Amino acid sequence: MLKIDNLSKSYGTKTAVDGLSLHIRKGEIFGFIGHNGAGKTTTLKACCGILKPDSGSITVDGISISEHPIECKKRMAYLPDNPDLYNFMTGIRFLNFVSDIYAIPADIRRERIDKYAELFEIKADLAQPISSYSHGMKQKLAIISALIHEPKLFLMDEPFVGLDPKASHILKGIMRDICNSGGAIFFSTHVLEVAEKLCDKVAIIKGGRLMKCGTMDEVRGDASLESVFLELEG
Amino acid sequence: MFKALLKKQFLEVFSFIFIDKRKGKARSAGEAVLIGLLYVLVYCMVIGSFYVTARGLCEPLVTAGMSWLYFALFAISALFFGIMGSSFSTYNSLYVAKDNEMLFSMPVKPRTVLNSRLVSVYLMSLLYSSLMFIPAIIAYLGMVKPGFLGMVLLILTPVVLAFFVTALSCLLGWLISLIAPRIKSKSIVTVIISLLFAGVYYFFSFRLSSILNSILAAPALIANALKTKVYPLYLLGMGASGDIVKFLLFALICIGSAALVYSIIVSGFSKSVIGGGSASHSRSKALYSEKDIHLGSSSSALFKKELLRFTSSPNYMMNANLGLVFMVGIAVLLFIKGGELRKLLIDADIFGSDMLALIACAAVCMISSMNVTTASSVSLEGKHIWIAHSLPIEPKAALLAKLKLHLALITPPLALLLAAVLTAFRFSAALSVLICIVSVLCVLFLALFGLAVNLKWANLHWTNEVIPIKQSLPTFLALFSGFGLLLLLLGLYLLLSKLVQPLEYLCIAACLLAIGCLLLYKLITGWGSKRFAELD
Numbered sequence: 001m002l003k004i005d006n007l008s009k010s011y012g013t014k015t016a017v018d019g020l021s022l023h024i025r026k027g028e029i030f031g032f033i034g035h036n037g038a039g040k041t042t043t044l045k046a047c048c049g050i051l052k053p054d055s056g057s058i059t060v061d062g063i064s065i066s067e068h069p070i071e072c073k074k075r076m077a078y079l080p081d082n083p084d085l086y087n088f089m090t091g092i093r094f095l096n097f098v099s100d101i102y103a104i105p106a107d108i109r110r111e112r113i114d115k116y117a118e119l120f121e122i123k124a125d126l127a128q129p130i131s132s133y134s135h136g137m138k139q140k141l142a143i144i145s146a147l148i149h150e151p152k153l154f155l156m157d158e159p160f161v162g163l164d165p166k167a168s169h170i171l172k173g174i175m176r177d178i179c180n181s182g183g184a185i186f187f188s189t190h191v192l193e194v195a196e197k198l199c200d201k202v203a204i205i206k207g208g209r210l211m212k213c214g215t216m217d218e219v220r221g222d223a224s225l226e227s228v229f230l231e232l233e234g
Numbered sequence: 235m236f237k238a239l240l241k242k243q244f245l246e247v248f249s250f251i252f253i254d255k256r257k258g259k260a261r262s263a264g265e266a267v268l269i270g271l272l273y274v275l276v277y278c279m280v281i282g283s284f285y286v287t288a289r290g291l292c293e294p295l296v297t298a299g300m301s302w303l304y305f306a307l308f309a310i311s312a313l314f315f316g317i318m319g320s321s322f323s324t325y326n327s328l329y330v331a332k333d334n335e336m337l338f339s340m341p342v343k344p345r346t347v348l349n350s351r352l353v354s355v356y357l358m359s360l361l362y363s364s365l366m367f368i369p370a371i372i373a374y375l376g377m378v379k380p381g382f383l384g385m386v387l388l389i390l391t392p393v394v395l396a397f398f399v400t401a402l403s404c405l406l407g408w409l410i411s412l413i414a415p416r417i418k419s420k421s422i423v424t425v426i427i428s429l430l431f432a433g434v435y436y437f438f439s440f441r442l443s444s445i446l447n448s449i450l451a452a453p454a455l456i457a458n459a460l461k462t463k464v465y466p467l468y469l470l471g472m473g474a475s476g477d478i479v480k481f482l483l484f485a486l487i488c489i490g491s492a493a494l495v496y497s498i499i500v501s502g503f504s505k506s507v508i509g510g511g512s513a514s515h516s517r518s519k520a521l522y523s524e525k526d527i528h529l530g531s532s533s534s535a536l537f538k539k540e541l542l543r544f545t546s547s548p549n550y551m552m553n554a555n556l557g558l559v560f561m562v563g564i565a566v567l568l569f570i571k572g573g574e575l576r577k578l579l580i581d582a583d584i585f586g587s588d589m590l591a592l593i594a595c596a597a598v599c600m601i602s603s604m605n606v607t608t609a610s611s612v613s614l615e616g617k618h619i620w621i622a623h624s625l626p627i628e629p630k631a632a633l634l635a636k637l638k639l640h641l642a643l644i645t646p647p648l649a650l651l652l653a654a655v656l657t658a659f660r661f662s663a664a665l666s667v668l669i670c671i672v673s674v675l676c677v678l679f680l681a682l683f684g685l686a687v688n689l690k691w692a693n694l695h696w697t698n699e700v701i702p703i704k705q706s707l708p709t710f711l712a713l714f715s716g717f718g719l720l721l722l723l724l725g726l727y728l729l730l731s732k733l734v735q736p737l738e739y740l741c742i743a744a745c746l747l748a749i750g751c752l753l754l755y756k757l758i759t760g761w762g763s764k765r766f767a768e769l770d
Binding site: 045049050051052069071073074077084085086088089091096097098100101106109113117123125127 | 528536547617618
């Protein structure tokens, strides 16, 4: 579903990602773990076409993001670590805006907005300006807007930050549903317990380089993910 | 405690001296001194401009023994300036200050927070009202040499008057805090109020000499009216002229009204702040219904987004599009007085009809060039740029939506202005068509140019939207591109004037502008699209 091949990206003299290669297959929840500044966000941004890599290639469903960005973006959704949404819109206007971009028919968008807004309990706030939303509500709205076109690939940067326990639980269920229906999830997290329970595969990145990658059992062996991570961090 | 709050308040008020908001960094001591001096210089220049008016009024009124009327007239202006300058900042600093919640979570009494804020409001009131009163005092001292007591009273008059200005500003700020949460389209209302203030200001500025002449023609009449109808102004004037009893009475009124307003707002202050705009919660909350689902195309969604961005920001509306107001104003003026102007110009036989058409066309282009919506539209994406980048949006479509907004905003006033020009001057059909074509092409060229320069020098990392809207290189370049373009076209006309007639020249200008538009369009859809996709 998502293939990252030898990806490198530098900011001035600082190398953020250095020759990273990963393969996220259909049906997989793939966790991306690393300390602050390890290169997780840069990788995720490059995968969804927000950042242009210095070298390497990224393909979504076999389509190159650099050559056919629009085709790739139609298949995926991105959730940033800090959901800076259009504060000058109401929640429902923002969902309409995203739906228009994906050309989602009225009845389908109505059905999906109702379904997810009820699930995340923000239906009553959809007519309010986004500027009045709390961080968690913005995160919920960003998740709904990402799910509205039923993406095959969902890229998420620290998706559980700011979400209440119930919303986190619901999101985990949705992530599993996407994978069960043939999609894939690639997400970064600091919460190792979440990664341990949720992910089919994990990759640990340090200083822009891949340190370890594989199924949960392959990565942690007999130890816990935390001890593996701390050992790798040195 | 109070001292610490006061110090914080002053640092906040004068932060523009110590912090470079464009870079988000502290200025060096040298830079801070330089910026401070620059502001003092500007303040002195404004005072100097009012001094001319003060001198004109001072001599006849003082000579006629009506010094009090002189001070009363300046007090009215000082009140106007003071309230205009500080009522909105009062609302912002008292009721919607970002640190209210933080301060209220500390062991600080709300009254102490309010008091520290009021001190800065008082100083702002003094600063604004002194703009009028300092030149009045200087002009007065040029004519009269008051004794020690007279001098003290003279200096104390603006100090005391500032209490009254503070009281009125606080009252207005308090009223705004009650009304603001209930207003739905705050941005539009802010723009309308700002335009009204500006309108009143320009009305009085333009009519200043006739107002002064009418005052000087019948000072006794005005003095009598003021004395009987606004007695405190008489007290102020007499106090400033050296009457201690009347001064004390005036001081009592000013300080008394300040105390009264203080007692009103102090009780509701913590409630309205902690209530988090309790009024907004008391307003029935709009609920989402199925009717809110609107289906539209991708391009209309992008255009609507641009329009919402525009209407949500009074700064964007006012600063990038003030030209629209001028366009409508001039069009209305031409519809009313156009006939007279035409008669004047044709009768005077200064220009032939063809030459007049050239000038009219240049004037329309010039006024239109004051609208620079596109010049900050890319930068205004700011931290939201990830949305445009992560959604399946062609960069070209996102850029064209910005262009469409500029054109959609300017088209109705441009049509009105062209209709007014053509009605007023009654050019031939050929000239009329060419004026319209050149004007439309000029508007399109400048919109494209604004977009191109903003793409080249885009700044997405601003902390305050005023920076890309008002203080950026693209806005500066876009504003002056109108002058540049007209200078170029004028230069070309001077070169060709012996070879071609104005009608033919308008054809040439139209062709050149069309080519320019095409080139800029190609640049934006090619290089510009790539640039937009790579902005970070």
